Amino acid sequence: MGKFNEEYLGYMSQAANDTVLLTNHALDFIEKNDYSEAVNWYKAHALCMLAVQIGEYNEAFQQLYTQLNEDSNREFSSVYLNEEDYLQWFDDVVELNRLFISLGYTSAYVYMHELYMNARYGFKDETKATEYLNKGFEAGNPIAKAFVGYNTYYGNLGFNHSKEEGIRLLKEASVSENYRAEIFLLNIEFGESTSAEEGWSVLEKYDNLIHNQKRGLYVLADYYLREGQDAKALEVLNEGIMHKSGYCSYLLGMMICNGRFDNFGFSTEQGREYLQEGFERGIAYSKFLIGYFYLYPRDNSEPDFQKAIANFEKAAQYNSAEALLELALLYLYHKDFKNIALGMNYLDRAIAENYHRAMSEKGYALLDFEEVERNVEEGKSLLEQAMNLGNDYAPYRLGVGYQNAEFEAEADYLKAHELFEISAERNNINGLEQAGRYNRFGYAKEPNPKKAADYYQKAIELYDSNYCKVELAMLKESGYGIDKNIEEARELYESALQNNYSFAAIRLGFMYEDGVFGAKEPEKSREYFQIAADAEIGEGFYHLARCYRYGIGGKLEEEEAFILFKKALEYGFADANVDIALAYEEGSCGQEFDADKALEYMSAAAEAGIGYAQYKIGCYYTYGMLENSDIEVGKEWFEQASHNGSPLAMLALGDYYLYGYGQEKEYEKALPYYQMAEERNYLSEGIGICYQFGLGVEKDENKAFNYYKEAASRGYGAASFRLGLCYLYGNGTPEDTIEAFFHLREAADAGNMDAAGYVGKMLIKGEGTEPDPQQGAQYLKQSAEAGYADAQYELGNCYLKGEGVEQNDELAMQWYQTAAENGNENAQKIVGGSRKRRR
Incomplete structure (x- = not known):
């Protein structure tokens, strides 16, 4: 006993x-x-x-x-x-x-209801509590009617949710001088008020309840707190405490412990004493708060885990869901208190209290916590329950699940988008960031940069989100969907950087490198990339490596650049694979040419989904860098890169069909690829050739000329060659030998040996330029040695006539012979046909 x-x-x-x-x-x-x-x-x-x-x-x-x-x-x-x-x-x-x-x-039914509702763990029984409440209601007890009305208003304890019916029952109950009904009505009406004036009118309505019966004083104190009248609030709270109001003790203790009442000279210990009084008066949340302030001291001192746990456990004894969750978190995740089974037990107890945060936490544990056996179905179900109860994290985590195909065979980005927005509307930081991201990039719907900016701004205002500062800054920097404002963008980047969000340094580095604020400032750019590298950000190492590789903002140091590219790769920045591969391909950055290593690193970049790397592998196989070149394998890589959005690969596929690299000549297939590249603002001579010769499209020399001209203006040598020919022969434009010579020479000097032949001939004849036989002969010789038959024939003429070179009949005949063998008809007439053909 x-x-x-x-x-x-x-x-x-x-x-x-x-x-x-x-x-x-x-x-x-x-x-x-x-x-x-x-x-x-x-x-x-x-x-x-x-x-x-x-x-x-x-x-x-x-x-x-x-x-x-x-x-x-x-x-x-x-x-x-x-x-x-x-x-x-x-x-x-x-x-x-x-x-x-x-x-x-009949009031005993209500007392039995309250007993079962407020009892300790193991004694609390909502089913019995509801049963007794209904019996009291059926017996006509006005207090029971008040409780039924209150629960009907909020839809608690299985009562059908109806605000109108709830208010009707409460008003009927209040006629019997039932202070419980009046308290419930006061709480509801004050909670529904939307302004200080409306709130005060509610308080005046219940003046007798508050000032004569001394009940509901905590509501009056709450009003004064909302209006910033702390002294009046304190006065009312003290009056409520004199009349044994547990809520007033709780509220005063909370205001003291959270620092709101610091100017009244209270100590934290006094705050805990008031909270303790609140707990003794049946408010379990008060005990939770005592534990909370031990765990998260306001003065940033070390937590007192033992006292926090002791208070949480006492609150948990009275089924405080908040305390149960805190205990669960400590036992699940804190290394000094870890007890997974106990932690999960506390979570389940909190879930039994219908606590949405516990549901979302267990959902997370079942999906993401490696020390708990994964259960996708249960985790998803708990998150859905939590979301339906208004939890802000649950829709975010559900969105991640649909995005990553955790719940279904394929990703559902539309569902993810919708869930992220639900989370964002509930002000969850992760939801705000993801909703902004989805709206910015349009993963599931049309991009909506304005909506993205609103989400980013909200996250900044509520959480000072550095990620959102950078994202919003990028929108303001580009003017994408919102007003462009370079200065505001810079301020956002700098604010994030001051908060040690070092990725912002990369964005600032770009701005100074590109001269966004005026003149380019490569030295400053390099300094910001150094900040990002010092923070051990892979992309920071990468861009600092670029500075060393190309001498941006300082000394060119190729070998140091290679080390930094390797460092960027070590820190997970896959793009560095490309630069390392190029170093081996080009024999640069202190590395010797190594086709195998170039392929190895470029393949790693390609597997990471980098379109340029996929294009480069296509080039390796197509244009002979590898011992085992294979045009068809190259084409497959070009196709993969093209699907990944690489305009260079689209141009390469156009060339594949235009120049007949494949076994079947399908020239008409070239144009669509050139057009796809053009949509991405990339041009080559290929699209002009299609229009000039009617390949896959109706012949149009004017369009061809315009395409050649545009591509040439972008420095594309082959287009300059074609543009020069248009001027030379009047294709799509009037003949103009001066313009022809200019563009042909531009192409020749860029390495186009076909153009060099034309330039040589024009220099010798003085077409479009002053005659210069010696220089002309040099151009012809470059073209002839590169295998161009027409240049070989013209070089033969130079030796025969002594134009630009010493006259030499033997060399003349040698070049005629070579030109004849390569199909030049004029040379064949001179030497009597091609020896190759005679063979």
């Missing part, structure tokens, strides 16, 4: 043997109405029990019984009982309630 039970039976015996009438004892307790010491409550409770059992029940005991169950007296009496004594206490309270129910006292 527990200590409580022994003492309780002693009180019963004492009352039975006392010569004073039981009724007089009851009246004495009623008059004093003081249960600040739990023993007084136990004695009064024993007195009521004895009176009913021996048949001396009367109105005085009904009044005393009511007093025992009002103003949190019941909760206060049991808060410090151990488990054994609490069990006995609970059973005795249930028994007395049953006795009063049997006597027809």
Whole structure:
């Protein structure tokens, strides 16, 4: 038998043997109405029990019984009982309630309801609580009607959610001078008010309840707190505490502990004492807050884990979902307290309290926490429940699941988009960032940069999100979908950088490199890339490597650049594979030419989805860098790169069909690829050739000329050659030998040996330029040695006539012979046909 039970039976015996009438004892307790010491409550409770059992029940005991169950007296009496004594206490309270129910006292149904609702873990029973509440309602008890109305208004405890019906029931209950109904109405109406004026009118409406009955003072204090009238709030809270208001004790303790009332000279310890009073008056959240402020000290001192846990466990004893979650987090994730089974047990208890944060946390654990067995189906279900209860994280994590195809065979980006926006509307930082990202890039819907900017701005205002600062800055820098504002972009980047978000340094580096603020400042650009590299950001290493590789903003140091490219790769920046491959391909950056290594690194970049790398591998196989060249394999890589959006690969595929690299000559297939590249602002001579010769499109020399001209203006040598020919022969434009010579020479000097032949001939003849036989002969010789038959023939003429070279019949015949063998008809007439043909 527990200590409580022994003492309780002693009180019963004492009352039975006392010569004073039981009724007089009851009246004495009623008059004093003081249960600040739990023993007084136990004695009064024993007195009521004895009176009913021996048949001396009367109105005085009904009044005393009511007093025992009002103003949190019941909760206060049991808060410090151990488990054994609490069990006995609970059973005795249930028994007395049953006795009063049997006597027809209908308020006992409500007290039974409250007992089961506010009981400790293992004793709380919402089903029984609801059952007793309904019985009281059916019996016509006005307090029960008030509780039913309140729960109907909010849709709690299985009652059909109806605000109108809830208010109707509360108003009917309030007619019976039922302060419970008035309190419920005050809470509802004040909570629904949307302005200070509206809130004050509600308080005036319930002036009698607040100022005469001294109930609901915490609502008045809340009003003053909202309006910043802290002194008045403190005055009201103290008045409420004098009248045993647990909510006022809780509210004052919270204001002290969170620093709101620092200017009144309170200490944190005083705040904890008030919170403790709130807990003793039945507010489990007060005990949670005591633990919370031990775990997260406001002065940034070291947490007191032991005191935090002790307070959380006491709050958890009374089913505080918040305390249960904090305990779960400590036992799941803190290395010094880790106990996975206990942590999951606390999570399940919090979930049983219908706590959405616990649902979302367990959903996360089942999906992402490696120390818990993964269960996708249960994790998803818990997240959905949490989302339906208004949780902000759950829709974000569900969105990630649909994005990454965790829940279905394929990714559902539209579903992810919708879920990210739900999370964002609930002000979750991750949801805001992802909703902004999806709207910016249009992963599932049309891009909406304005909406993205709104999400980014909200995340900045609420959380000072550095990621969103950079994303918003990029929109402002480019003017994509919102007003362009370079200065605001810079301010956002710098703000993020000041918060040690070093990726912003990369963006600032680009701005100074590109001269966004005026003149280019490569030195400053290099400094910002150095900041990002110092922060060990892979992309920072990469761009600093570029500076060293090309001498941007400082000394050119190729070998140091190669080291930095390797470092960028080590830190996960896959683009560096391309630059390392190019070093081996070109024999640069202190590396020797190595085709195998070039292919190895370029392949790694290609596998990472980098279109340029896929294009380069296509070039390796197509244009002979590898020992095992294969045009068809090259074409496959060009196709993969093209699907990945590489305009260079599109041009290469156009060349594949235009120049007939494949076994079948399908020239008409070239044009679509050239057009795709043009849509991406890339041009070569290929599209002009298609129009000039009617390949896959109606012949149009004017269009061909314009394409050649545009491509040549971008420095494309082959286009300059074609443009020169257009001017030379009047294709799509009037003949103009001066323009022809200019563009042909530009192409020749860029390495086009076909153009060099034309330039040589024009220099010798003085077409479009002053005659210069010696220089002309040099151009012809370059072209002839490159295998161009017409240049070989013209070089033969030079040697025959001594134009630009010393006259030499033997060399003339050698070049005629070579030209004839390569198909030049004029040379064949001179030498009597091609030897190749005779063979």
